[in-house]
Amino acid sequence: MLNQEIYQNIESWFETYSNSFSSENEEIQLNFDLKRNHSFNTVEIITELSSECELNDEQLLVSKTIALLHDVGRFAQLLKHETFSDNEQDNHIDLGIDVLKSENVLGKLEEDTVQIIFECIRYHDIDTLPKSVNEEALTFLKLLRDADRIDILNILSKYYTEYKPGSNKRLELELADKPEISKMVYKSVMDEKVVSKKDVLTLNEQKLHQMSWVYDLNFKKSFKVVSEKNYLKKIYESLPKKDEVIDMYRQVKIYLENNL
Ligand SMILES: [Fe+2]
Ligand SMILES: [Fe+2]
Structure with a gap:
């Protein structure tokens, strides 16, 4: 069962993992920092939104976990390909699920919970809410999609109005x-x-x-x-x-x- 202690271990893993990425290239480094902050901001926003759903303590921790981990594939994507532009072969969804599996980040959780987390990562970024998601995952997926988009809108509405166009090509998806x-x-x-x-x-x-x-x-x-x-x-x-x-x-x- 996901409890506070396990959540904290997952959070420490994320801290260590995300901080292991760095670059001499200033723009790439800025985007590593931006993605790390985006993950923590998404946790804060999802916590806010969750109050509309009457979640129990464990469910609240599930929603914080999906928010924290939803973009974990962005780090390897940026390191390997220097882009946030997804394609069939290289996309932050598969890269994220792969690293969570290979590092056994969710090893202490029940299989059902792990499946919900993977389902939410898999579908957080597609254009519209998929119809085939299992009932249990659906509320979490809705929460994640809203929280993620709210933080992206925050980042980009600032970027588009306050920064020179072209100053961060990755945020413009080239x-x-x-x-x-x-x-x-x-x-x-x-x-x-x-x-x-x-x-x-x-x-x-x-x-x-x-x-x-x-x-x-x-x-x-x-x-x-x-x-x-x-x-x-x-x-x-x-x-x-x-x-x-x-x-x-x-x-x-x-x-x-x-x-x-
Ligand atoms: Fe994403
Ligand atoms: Fe995101």
């Missing part, structure tokens, strides 16, 4: 900063659907993909945080002010307001 926005992307946002990752070819489309996450938030508190912190507005401010962009911003904003 996408071209071109003004075109495809009809597919426009249609998804206007239809209140999450923009599919496969339709994202430019940095502006990536920003719209991130704004469209609002359509896939699961908890009242998540809408509240996104609204209070003005994440959508900040990202919108970094986009070219074209009629279609204004339409899309209006659409996500109305959706957000209707869910408060």
